Amino acid sequence: MSSTFGTALRVQIFGQSHSPAIGCVIEGLPSGFHLDLQELQRFMDRRAPGRNAWSTPRKEADAPSIVSGLNERGQTCGTPLAAIIQNTNVRSGDYDEMRRVPRPGHADFAAWEKWRDVHDIRGGGHFSARLTAPLCVAGGIALQVLSQRGVRIAAHVSQVEHVTDEPFCALENTQASQQALNRQIDVLRAGQDKGAFPTIDPVAGDRMKQAIEQARQGRDSVGGAVECVATGLPAGVGGPRYDGIQGSVARIVFGIPAVKGIEFGAGFAVAQMRGSQNNDAYELRNNKPCPRTNNAGGSLGGISSGAPVLFRMAVKPTPSIGLAQDSVDLVSGKPATLQVRGRHDPCVAARAVPIAEAAMALALLDLWLAFPPARSR
Amino acid sequence: MSSTFGTALRVQIFGQSHSPAIGCVIEGLPSGFHLDLQELQRFMDRRAPGRNAWSTPRKEADAPSIVSGLNERGQTCGTPLAAIIQNTNVRSGDYDEMRRVPRPGHADFAAWEKWRDVHDIRGGGHFSARLTAPLCVAGGIALQVLSQRGVRIAAHVSQVEHVTDEPFCALENTQASQQALNRQIDVLRAGQDKGAFPTIDPVAGDRMKQAIEQARQGRDSVGGAVECVATGLPAGVGGPRYDGIQGSVARIVFGIPAVKGIEFGAGFAVAQMRGSQNNDAYELRNNKPCPRTNNAGGSLGGISSGAPVLFRMAVKPTPSIGLAQDSVDLVSGKPATLQVRGRHDPCVAARAVPIAEAAMALALLDLWLAFPPARSR
Amino acid sequence: MSSTFGTALRVQIFGQSHSPAIGCVIEGLPSGFHLDLQELQRFMDRRAPGRNAWSTPRKEADAPSIVSGLNERGQTCGTPLAAIIQNTNVRSGDYDEMRRVPRPGHADFAAWEKWRDVHDIRGGGHFSARLTAPLCVAGGIALQVLSQRGVRIAAHVSQVEHVTDEPFCALENTQASQQALNRQIDVLRAGQDKGAFPTIDPVAGDRMKQAIEQARQGRDSVGGAVECVATGLPAGVGGPRYDGIQGSVARIVFGIPAVKGIEFGAGFAVAQMRGSQNNDAYELRNNKPCPRTNNAGGSLGGISSGAPVLFRMAVKPTPSIGLAQDSVDLVSGKPATLQVRGRHDPCVAARAVPIAEAAMALALLDLWLAFPPARSR
């Protein structure tokens, strides 16, 4: 079903931007896991808007309440875990015009073609970026389970308009590159605690904030890209064909609003490469075979290779902009001009960082549980 | 399950490169459809190797036999359609070394981590590009059903190494661009019948063939990219979140061996764009609202907008190359050098063209049946 | 997944007896349906305990709160509908002994073998009959949708110990039997409003209540059976093999605690019948072919025949009884004697009546949406 993801770990997302609540149900979590609710809240806080200068001033109380799935000691007890987030701070009045005049770049028109006037358009309904909050609840839990199993997942804004951040050291898989990658992740984690813009290089972060500020002042928005990496995943996770690492990560990532592309490892650059450049040779390290380079981005034939899983995703500029745009009136059938009011992020790339981590965590944990390596069976 | 794709139209792929047969089972096809078996065979022939200078000389008899799902008049009768392709021309002797020494860039090592020595490594087993034949059977059938419903799907090699083809006229959605796009598709179809290299611009095709030939002579391989478009899909197809157009197409496309990236519409270019540039304004055409540009690639919030669905995928260079490569011996635990022998495509982009069309067709028909627009319910 | 039911209409149940809340998420409801919340509450009240002499005095506030899936006018809007019921009136102290000494007839021992001590045993956890409340929320909504489409569903207690009720007139399918069946359903509906024991024949109901009262006084419990019928379902609903009417109804019915058997139409009596007796001949009525008898219980080859769908289910005696029972101490590994305290129904058959209706409604609506007849496509 359309709002459900996963095979062995199944996540069902529910809610609309202005319904009484949003939430998720997660079935298939390993039982006996002690969930750290404070850590989960810290993760949620990274996604929530209204906490810094470069995002929308709209504040959302993203405090998930776990209503089932834990026993009296706070451990997962083998039954579906449900989490609810109340919707507050809702201003439905802003959205009246949308019913008739679809906003360019939003799902309004597509939703009208699907559901006509029964679509709940208030705040974007089920399409709202607000629905990434329950995704982050589920993903935040998956991150904790994976962390206990030795997997680290981190993301950063790799691009905003023409500004790029230092990339992850993950196309190599030498001991030196692994250490460098871990340092990059440490830098990002340290920045998170201080509420820094999520780049590895703080200078790039400052220039990105300037680009975002310029767009905002022009009543416009800007696009960006997010790079995400997972280290510590054993080789042998995932299945061939349609439950592979790439396909599974891609399916959940394209469920994040605004994403228009995804690439793994060397990505689109492979189109220009020779096989002799792109193939990742194997070598022995501590008597264990491992790929020396990682152009494959950690996935071969859909199955993890033991090297870091690496993807980049393109995030389009927020479609809600203050500039006048051409549209049509669906009821009168006449041309119309639209100026989106309300409080909107001029760039969603920064908020997409924890969402990318959540998506990666859910896809990888699901595959690990559903299609494990030989050693763990 | 890992070798199954789809919700309302479910395709199960089976077979290994050297098992007695390969095939697929398709459940959920609309009943009463009269299948054109000759057209299906013509489509299969486009994928089959051994028919031209730029692909492997290995010939495969890709003649699918439909063993169930049709009534005595050749119509789909509502029950699962199964198709079998016998495996012939198999030379298992080529693959003995692989058991011990994984080929860089292939799934050998990942499969060993998953299944140890019970993996059927002969010819690449279930990971072989051979398994795209049953995908093309299923996709070829989906193409026929979609064609009857007014959908045209076409793909071309958009890049090989540094050579690029003329792109599809699908980022615009004006009447002129629609006509131009249809002309491009006509050109590609005409070329198919003559066995031409699948580019819109024949000069680009010639230069791509040269680049491939150079790689072959260097016992190397080259990467490429394929662009695929679908016209005529009504607005309102697909679901929000995890059964959207993008996620669904991406999941099946990453099931094609060698794909490392996918982007829709403006794709990764959105990272550099302003909202005012990227948003597709609406206008009226024949009293019907439609987007004037198509940076969204036909998908908004996972649901079709009525504009052409457009994606590009990156295809890595064939990992099987004649040059010596470093690897390890999994049994002795010692370094090893590998030189892949046998008959291999120096570039898989050209053969990936019908596979991309098959994948697009299966994803779109599945979504149309599972998550239809308002008007068709 | 284990707590999820359905193909096109998917219901996810969550919650434990003593978790903060229980609830369900329903994906795939037809959009644009105006939900009657008062009617839903009346349906919920029929399941809730503590309202009459023959059930447990424990009162449960079964007031579902719909937190998503409706638009601002109360119509289903095409997105997942989530309903929450808070857990109140919880006395966890009653259940301490259970952790060590499993109650005969309950799932305690099986759950211990599955989850060891992380199982949430409080109040029976996820196995509690309490979890039939969210099933009734989902089923109550399905009943409203089906009612709008002309389907009536009703159930009654057909047996308690040695007392039997008048059966439904549904093994015949003549015009007279259809009228008689409708009168029986009217009688049951009238009784519901007055809180009567759910039998067609009130004398049978009185004798059943006596049998239950005797069991209660003996600190024991009694079993029973429930018969359920659906009229108005068109022919052609359901699929062959594993998504047939019988298999689908059976799967959800066996998800109701205490059910040990299910039979359709003539049921187990077919074992003694000749084909000439059991076959339902066809006749014309209003120029439409229909079966004259209904030994098939409305299902042929998994697909509805147009005759009433009829099943009977056996409900075991409540396992929680006040009499001393032999068990073992799972921790000490020694024999133990157990006397279940607390407030328990001496017979669950009466409360199972709306649950059977809910289960039938969910199975039939799901099949109607997933595998519709020719005419409605």
Next chain:
Amino acid sequence: MSSTFGTALRVQIFGQSHSPAIGCVIEGLPSGFHLDLQELQRFMDRRAPGRNAWSTPRKEADAPSIVSGLNERGQTCGTPLAAIIQNTNVRSGDYDEMRRVPRPGHADFAAWEKWRDVHDIRGGGHFSARLTAPLCVAGGIALQVLSQRGVRIAAHVSQVEHVTDEPFCALENTQASQQALNRQIDVLRAGQDKGAFPTIDPVAGDRMKQAIEQARQGRDSVGGAVECVATGLPAGVGGPRYDGIQGSVARIVFGIPAVKGIEFGAGFAVAQMRGSQNNDAYELRNNKPCPRTNNAGGSLGGISSGAPVLFRMAVKPTPSIGLAQDSVDLVSGKPATLQVRGRHDPCVAARAVPIAEAAMALALLDLWLAFPPARSR
């Protein structure tokens, strides 16, 4: 999908009675299992008709050909296993009348309401008992895997018309009853090898054969019942609610043509029992807790208790009888009389015995893999 069964072990059945072939694809089998093809063929032979006096003289060559899923040593290699059975000995001419005049008790009318005239009615199409052959291929493989894990599954004809066989000693779970049950299974296995009628008591078998012969001579048919047991399944297999032992077994069993009811353990008899009678007390045996009686039929809350899993299913009399029956002509809309010609079993209970075993095996192995006990994780 309708012809697919299972969660972790997914079986897809395909084929029609008169299509070129029938078969199945099984995904999720444990890898590294060495399949015994001769044992599989012996199992298939038990289902095949035409081998004895009490079944149809129509001979079917049920020789499955495994075309994928095994490596070169005959081990399951982790990829989907596909098996094909060619359809031979097909006489389509027998079925011409059926298109217009549906046979009472068959799926003809229901299929016409679903698919109109595109339904492949030849030989009953996808509804034919012939389709239990691929189910037996899949089930026969599951039986081998379960046997290696210590599970024995056996079934017998427990009733034909008014004749009953000795029941399985499985409502008790003492050491004596376990030994007695094993002896009963040994008796059945010995009989199989000699082609005996599948009863525990040979006298009952002779009387059943007489009852069948009488029905045949009257151009009629008779119903029956089959009882099936599984021993050796550990406690803790299965999930709560909708993937429980009972619901899962029931779903696949109702996919067997002619089944009209199923009950577990004490079954419908629980309706007349007190809790003190029906509850299965626990005792220690070899320091392990186990239920002393087995009224639960091995399933508590959907999860196995360690006692034998026991079910009985009712099988209706073969609908194809030589006597004249009333029907209607679907084309002319007039009453019609029908006399079914051709070669038909007068009682399908005996042939249903290996099918019941196959169904039980598939359901239990699927649950074991998808929802394993604590100890095996």
